[in-house]
Amino acid sequence: MTNRLVLVINGGSSSIKVALRRENTAGAIFEAIAERLNTAQARLSTSDGLEQDLSGADHLAALDALLPLVDRHLDQPLSAVGHRVVHGGERFTSARLIDDEVIAGIQANAPLAPLHNPANLTGIRAALKLLPGTPQFAVFDTAFHQSMPPHAFRYALPDELYAVHGVRRYGFHGTSHKYVSDEASVLCGKERGAGAWLTAHLGNGCSSCAVLDGRSMDTSMGLTPLEGLVMGTRSGDVDPNLHAHLARTLGWDLPRIEHLLNRESGLLGLSGLSNDMRELEQARADGHSGAQLAIEVFCYRLARSLAGLAVALPRIDGLIFTGGIGENSALTRALTVKHLAVMGLRLDPDSNSLLPRGEAGRVEAQGSPAILVIPTDEERQIADESLALLDTQPRSQMA
CATH class of the missing domain: 3.30.420.40 (ATPase, nucleotide binding domain)
Known part of the structure; x- marks a missing residue:
């Protein structure tokens, strides 16, 4: 059928x-x-x-x-x-x-x-x-990142915590990173799944990834989805001793600190206004200093993560933006890529600002590695993986 x-x-x-x-x-x-x-x-x-x-x-x-x-x-x-x-x-x-x-x-x-x-x-x-x-x-969500090598997924903690308790970096948004890197290879004239890509999935939750020939080599999220980039309400990376500092100086317990880092931080915490990038961009244009700071930190931290992930790849065939912010915020793309000039990445301003909402396209300047905007489709990836596995199942298991 x-x-x-x-x-x-x-x-x-x-x-x-x-x-x-x-x-x-x-x-x-x-x-x-x-x-x-x-x-x-x-x-x-x-x-x-x-x-x-x-x-x-x-x-x-x-x-x-x-x-x-x-x-x-x-x-x-x-x-x-x-x-x-x-x-x-x-x-x-x-x-x-x-x-x-x-x-x-x-x-x-x-x-x-x-x-x-x-x-x-x-x-x-x-x-x-x-x-x-x-x-x-x-x-x-984590399966795609199981190809990461130990030097990428291990924390510098006693071995027992990994061997007995599974404390390591797992990564998330795997279906999205897989889908958009496969699509990028086709858009750039390669065999599907081929290429060395940096991917940025940017929504209320955000993560970046280094993908080589369809395999995740490293990613920004870790044991939980809190590690890594600045997100809508999540802090991303903070000093690991922040928990102890807040407990000693403010008397906060662990649930209060977890709530802070997961629900009150990120774009919302920095701006004091909103976790919605659309609202923050409008507020920035109106002169709101908190919104301006939130966007600048968001983009700088994203660029720093992408530059760090580049060491997991032998080359860079392109950078991919996806997710609600990645697909629709020309400002986020422009500010992020501006920090990545050292890697030879440069946007074409007109292509970036005029790309129709919801459409895939290339927005790099001449001479730059590819910079692509690709709407993610995690449901399609889930459907495709389900059907591919269905085709391998013995009929007796389907009864």
């Missing part, structure tokens, strides 16, 4: 998103999200404009409401369900057919992603109950 249908499910702690994708087709046929689950404010909204009250609904009830809406858009049975799972640890280096062993592995990695993996599992269990006859696959 060609042009098969895949349902992509992303279960969050208080939400569940679904996207119906057709094989070899850009864009979703249908998308929907149920938010604020387990509260009286739970609601469902769809890409075709439906709004529905789901007061008190849990993940199972929400998915039970979502699936009939998906059914209206089916012209053939679903071939697979692909689930986004945030943390696969070292155990999962690629997508996996979901069975009891995989569920146990996702649960075992929950301490590494306590806000994400339990929520992902909730969505998986709901889908297994409601779609028992459809093969279901887990696609892990």
Whole structure:
């Protein structure tokens, strides 16, 4: 069967998103999200404009409401369900057919992603109950980065913390970094997956990556998604002794410090205004000094990360911007690349500012390595990986 249908499910702690994708087709046929689950404010909204009250609904009830809406858009049975799972640890280096062993592995990695993996599992269990006859696959954010060498993923900590407790750098946004680096190779006339790329996934969460011939060589996020770049509300890298300093001088406990670093920092903390880059750019234009500082720190720290990641590559074929900020903020791209002149990277101002929203394009000046803007499509990557794995499964396992 060609042009098969895949349902992509992303279960969050208080939400569940679904996207119906057709094989070899850009864009979703249908998308929907149920938010604020387990509260009286739970609601469902769809890409075709439906709004529905789901007061008190849990993940199972929400998915039970979502699936009939998906059914209206089916012209053939679903071939697979692909689930986004945030943390696969070292155990999962690629997508996996979901069975009891995989569920146990996702649960075992929950301490590494306590806000994400339990929520992902909730969505998986709901889908297994409601779609028992459809093969279901887990696609892990961390799997793409399992190709990093030990000198990139190890922390300078006693070996027991790694060997016994799994304390190491894992990286995230793997499906996005994989997708855009593959697309860049095609746009630049290379075989799909070939090339040496620096990638910048910039949204409310941000990470950078060095990709060589389809393999992650290093990335900015670490044990958790807090390490690395300045983000919307996350601090990114800080002095590791900051926790002790705040505890001694302000009397803060660990939950208070974690909340600060994850919810009150980043662009929001620096600007004192917003974590939304669009609002900050407007405020900067209006003379808001906090917004100007936040944008400057964001771009400088991004450039510093990209320059550092370059040592993981034998050469640089190009730099890729993606994610909501990377795709849509010409200012962010311009300020970041300005810091990277030492690497020979230079933007063409007109190409950068005039690139249509939502479109892929090249924005480098003549003589510069490629600089590309590529809209990410993590749902398509999840769908493609699910179908590729489906094609390798014995029929007996699909029964």
